[in-house]
Amino acid sequence: LNVPKRIPILLVEDNEADARLVQIALERCRPCLLLHVVKDGESAISFLHQGPGFENAPRPKLIVLDLNLPGMDGRKVLQRIKHDLDLRTIPVVVLSSSPSAEDVSYCYHNHANGYLRKPTDFSSFATMMARMTNFWFDAVTPAN
Amino acid sequence: VAEALVMKTAHQSDARSLFFDLSLDMLCIANLEGYFIDLNPSWERVLGYSLDELKATPFIEFVHPDDRQKTLREAQLLADEDFHKTLHFENRYRHKDGSYRHMLWTSQSDHKNRRIYALARDVTFERSLRDQLEFLNRTLEQRVIARTTELARSNRDLEQFAYIAAHDLQEPLRTISSFVELLSEESHDRLPQSSQEYIHFVLRAAGRMRNLLDALLAFSRNRTPMPQRTWVSSQEIVDAVLDDLRAQLESSRARIECRDLPKIHADPAQLRQVFQNLLTNALKFHGDQPPHIEIEAVMDSSGAEWHFTFRDWGIGIPEQHRKSVFDLLKRLHSQDTYPGAGIGLAICQRVIEAHGGRIWIGTPTVGTGTTFHFTIPGAST
Numbered sequence: 245l246n247v248p249k250r251i252p253i254l255l256v257e258d259n260e261a262d263a264r265l266v267q268i269a270l271e272r273c274r275p276c277l278l279l280h281v282v283k284d285g286e287s288a289i290s291f292l293h294q295g296p297g298f299e300n301a302p303r304p305k306l307i308v309l310d311l312n313l314p315g316m317d318g319r320k321v322l323q324r325i326k327h328d329l330d331l332r333t334i335p336v337v338v339l340s341s342s343p344s345a346e347d348v349s350y351c352y353h354n355h356a357n358g359y360l361r362k363p364t365d366f367s368s369f370a371t372m373m374a375r376m377t378n379f380w381f382d383a384v385t386p387a388n
Numbered sequence: 389v390a391e392a393l394v395m396k397t398a399h400q401s402d403a404r405s406l407f408f409d410l411s412l413d414m415l416c417i418a419n420l421e422g423y424f425i426d427l428n429p430s431w432e433r434v435l436g437y438s439l440d441e442l443k444a445t446p447f448i449e450f451v452h453p454d455d456r457q458k459t460l461r462e463a464q465l466l467a468d469e470d471f472h473k474t475l476h477f478e479n480r481y482r483h484k485d486g487s488y489r490h491m492l493w494t495s496q497s498d499h500k501n502r503r504i505y506a507l508a509r510d511v512t513f514e515r516s517l518r519d520q521l522e523f524l525n526r527t528l529e530q531r532v533i534a535r536t537t538e539l540a541r542s543n544r545d546l547e548q549f550a551y552i553a554a555h556d557l558q559e560p561l562r563t564i565s566s567f568v569e570l571l572s573e574e575s576h577d578r579l580p581q582s583s584q585e586y587i588h589f590v591l592r593a594a595g596r597m598r599n600l601l602d603a604l605l606a607f608s609r610n611r612t613p614m615p616q617r618t619w620v621s622s623q624e625i626v627d628a629v630l631d632d633l634r635a636q637l638e639s640s641r642a643r644i645e646c647r648d649l650p651k652i653h654a655d656p657a658q659l660r661q662v663f664q665n666l667l668t669n670a671l672k673f674h675g676d677q678p679p680h681i682e683i684e685a686v687m688d689s690s691g692a693e694w695h696f697t698f699r700d701w702g703i704g705i706p707e708q709h710r711k712s713v714f715d716l717l718k719r720l721h722s723q724d725t726y727p728g729a730g731i732g733l734a735i736c737q738r739v740i741e742a743h744g745g746r747i748w749i750g751t752p753t754v755g756t757g758t759t760f761h762f763t764i765p766g767a768s769t
Contacts, residue, residue, distance in 0.1 A: 259563075260560075261563040262563065262567075262568065263565075265563075265566050268570065271487065341555075341558060341559055341562070343605075364558070364561070364562050364572055364598050365562075365565055365569060366566035366567075366569040367569065369566065
């Protein structure tokens with residue numbers, strides 16, 4: 245039996261309800277994805293380096309990053325990833341509710357691969373997630 | 389005769405010396421070497437020294453150290469220039485008890501006799517009143533500045549608070565509406581009619597709340613800073629807005645009449661918002677007929693301000709609402725009939741008032757519709 249290997253992606257999101265919404269939306273549009281969720285910046289870095297507690301963590305094909313996190317916030321996480329020669333090839337899509345032009349500009353200046361603003365209703369959000377995965381898993385040729 | 393003359397002179401001289409002795413002001417004669425030669429008794433009363441003590445020491449010794457330089461300068465002028473007049477000169481003299489008295493001087497030199505004749509008045513009390521008044525004025529000024537700063541800060545805080553509150557409230561609202569949406573989607577067929585109705589109400593209320601929060605956000609973000617006034621053609625502003633709304637104008641077959649609007653002294657970006665909001669409203673509330681809008685401006689009879697009228701033939705605004713439509717979040721229609729947040733006119737009012745003008749709704753003389761009036765101060769060049 246040849247079960248296709250599920251594609252790992254990492255979601256950094258402290259709000260359980262929001263994480264669940266991402267999960268539902270992704271399950272609907274792309275069931276082959278395997279969503280890993282971490283709740284803060286420190287865990288995200290640890291996950292990516294297979295640190296304590298994440299020894300078996302896979303290298304994600306995409307990182308979806310919330311900006312406002314407790315402790316090390318999303319901006320710092322983005323910087324850490326994009327300063328890391330090994331990790332910087334993983335696409336990072338920022339998912340935020342902030343309309344602030346400063347946040348958007350900050351993220352692109354720090355090499356975010358995309359900035360998505362959370363829509364206010366679920367169906368729009370599901371559409372957005374579908375478009376995002378279409379792009380990153382069908383349209384582009386990944387780094388590795 | 390000679391005797392009579394002597395008598396008369398003696399009599400005169402007696403009267404003058406009485407005048408000298410009894411004067412409440414301080415009279416004195418000094419020589420050009422800096423000593424008092426003669427002083428009237430008032431000096432004793434005011435400074436506490438005996439007249440002999442005052443005569444024994446150069447007068448500069450009694451002057452407050454900080455006032456000595458200007459006193460010497462004034463004395464030098466008297467010594468250099470015959471009949472030099474000193475007026476309004478003020479300095480401080482030491483009292484025997486160590487305190488200082490403020491003295492206001494008038495004096496004149498007489499070089500032939502090598503004398504200075506002077507009158508001093510003790511103005512210590514008046515001076516303390518003046519100092520007190522100055523002090524009160526200064527503290528009053530400082531308090532006004534402090535209050536104004538405080539007020540500006542609390543205004544900023546309030547705006548900031550409104551922004552943050554509206555922004556942060558959106559997050560839980562999104563969660564609520566998303567999950568209710570999912571609930572309705574996944575369980576719709578299994579739920580009784582009543583539950584479906586409840587879900588419908590929750591979603592509607594969430595939508596309404598989202599509109600309110602959007603409006604609050606837009607209003608608090610749009611802080612209307614001090615208008616950056618330049619001379620700008622209001623016709624060009626209106627044309628630019630019409631350009632932006634072209635698609636909407638064409639699809640609604642709108643008719644816009646406006647010509648030769650004047651140059652005004654205003655912030656172009658802020659005025660653009662005013663015209664944009666008024667036009668959008670007129671396009672929205674046009675009723676059965678295609679929108680018909682007329683924009684005019686006339687110089688006020690005093691020549692101090694431009695008076696704009698913005699007339700449409702739409703559904704109109706009932707008399708009793710003509711003031712409240714400018715309130716934040718005020719809406720006259722259900723979300724179903726005319727969607728909107730109730731913020732456009734509040735922004736118009738804020739902009740016009742920031743420019744020192746007024747905005748109001750007039751009573752239509754003929755037909756239906758609404759006439760907005762607003763004024764922009766500053767005559768055209």
